[in-house]
Amino acid sequence: MSARAGTVRMYEYLLTIDGNESRARTQAETVVNHPTNATDIHATLLHVTTESDPTPIEEMPAITIAQDILADAGIGTDLMRIDGDPTTVILETAEEIDAERICIAGRKRSPTGKAVFGSVTQGIILSTTRPVLVCHTEEQ
Template sequence: MYHVVIAVDEETDRARRQARAVADLPRSADEVRATLLHVFTENPGGASATQVGAVRRAEELLEEAGVEVDIAERSGEPAASVLDFADAEDADCICVGGRSRSPAGKAIFGSVSQSVILQADRPVLVTGGAASE
């Protein structure tokens, strides 16, 4: 079974593009297991990942495609949390959602996707930043 960790933030359209990319993998219904991972940077209300709309939409799309889905959550710095989780789970691939940003915006604010791509010791699948639906 090919295990993909899908790092999902609060952006529903991006999460749906990530889920669709994983569902479109060859033999996904038979041979792919996806874990939707949401990393809370702040969570004073004690919410769970299952309460995040983007996670729920991605889960629905994957289940409709017949992909086995788990949901996980972590707290902390997103890129490090994603990488640590993928390592602990011995994931085969990490899926991150790209977003359109200017070079200055990337330099000033950084990028979780960029950090994951540069630091991962396993394949990283990056979905597009523009809506294609």
């Protein structure tokens, strides 16, 4: 959609929130500070689980932190919780919501960990044609 006068251009982010509060904060702040020409920005906060967790997604501290940061910046959010393989669920969800960007939080790794980089982050980067924002915190 072109950015003509009176035209609203929606820009959709997919944030993959893993439950870590520090990483969720960094992801939300990255989206808030990410330059875009869009006049309307929206974010879907996705939590992928491989085991049953009775906590409602709305009550997860990491989700609440990210949602509050985005709301303070005027960015609307939707929440999704899906059980399954993280890489598959993230890629399918990005396709379903037609995300312009996927925002994931990487983790610091030791030199050995970097050599054996069999992570969700790597799977996403190698399996999508969508731009991926990888942000990290100073924590290990």
